[in-house]
Amino acid sequence: MAVLPIRKFPDPVLKEKTLPVKNIDEEIHKLIKNMADTMYAAPGVGLAANQIGVLKRVTVVDVDEDLMAFINPEITWYSEEVEDSEEGCLSVSPEIQMVVTRSVKIRFKAQNERGETVEFETDGLLARALQHEVDHLSGIIILDRTSPEERRRALKELASKTPLI
DSSP states (O other): OOOOOOOOTTOGGGGSOOBOOSOOOHHHHHHHHHHHHHHHHTTOSEEEGGGGTOOBSEEEEOSSSOOEEEEEEEEEEEOSOEEEEEEEETTTEEEEEEEEEEESEEEEEEEOTTSOEEEEEEEHHHHHHHHHHHHHHTTOOHHHHSOHHHHHHHHHHHHHHSOOO
16 A cells, blocks of 8 residues: 655654544545555554654564554453563664563454454463553653653764764
């Protein structure tokens, strides 16, 4: 369908909370298709609607060659066990990796493209990606989840990659 521009930090739309989707209609199906095309072209493993400037609670994720689209996602439980791991973000720079602490396991609830409720517990890369994307939908970016030292390092690296106009 369409590869759309990904909004980059410090675009204020990235700090906006998205709104719940009331009707899963053709507009939402088109949004999901465009988000998937955009995510694959980037390339990335997840994309939230506000990363393309749409303030709707929709995300797409693909961590194992299986596209998943989630509408009105929420994490209903986080394990107390956490781990530090490097993450990138298409809205910061895919080349810049930051250490982020996330729960090892989560319970997740959302609607699929047919409007059916899906609920599951997951771990590994899918748990990390879903936490990352739900953060986006809540106006939280990866820079908000890093230590102050890691944030400074990432911003310095980002500044060195951004061409001066």
